[in-house]
Amino acid sequence: MLEEHAKIIQFIGAADGITGRKKLQKMVYIAKKLDYPYKEKYEFHVYGPYSHELTLRVEELCNMGFLQEDRQDKGSYVQYKYQMTDAGEHFTQMAQLEEAAPALVECISQMKNKSSRFLELVSTLLFFDHLPKEEQIEKLHAVKGKLNFTEEEIADAYEFVMNLMNMRTIH
Secondary structure (H helix, E strand, O other), X not given: OOHHHHHHHHHHHHOOOEEOHHHHHHHHHHHHHOOOOOOOOOEEEOOEEEXXXXXXXXXXXXXXXXXXXXXXXXXXXXXXXXXXXXXXXHHHHHOOOOOOOHHHHHHHHHHHOXXXXXXXXXXXXXXXXXXXXXXXXXXXXXXXXXXXXXXXXXXXXXXXXXXXXXXXXXX
């Protein structure tokens, strides 16, 4: 019943915590696009792919004490950090989830080491992955023009996705 909730706790636990709501959104979206078993529905939003379902799930998990949300005032904005609690770890065990696949854990680790901006770029390109590459890049510039992504950043994003896909097939 709460298997999807348990998967999110496990995801955050595998990352040893995630700083930033936007980063969490993008990481789960990218994992989903790489065919890891996440069911949250996404739509395109201001910062790229966004799942209202994921936001509600995380809120519920914090309310149940399975995730800890720390708010850090950064002056012009508030940054959120999410950690799995002991109760959350116990919950994932009770939910009898399979252990996270080594490829997923590595994928999460790779994503965690990237900036939210870079993950926004990657997830936006993946959102348009049904289009030819040139059209994906055109869409990216149309919807994310203010971020001024360089050709090098875009090439890095495609390489990053290929590396994650390769990890998925190797493990």
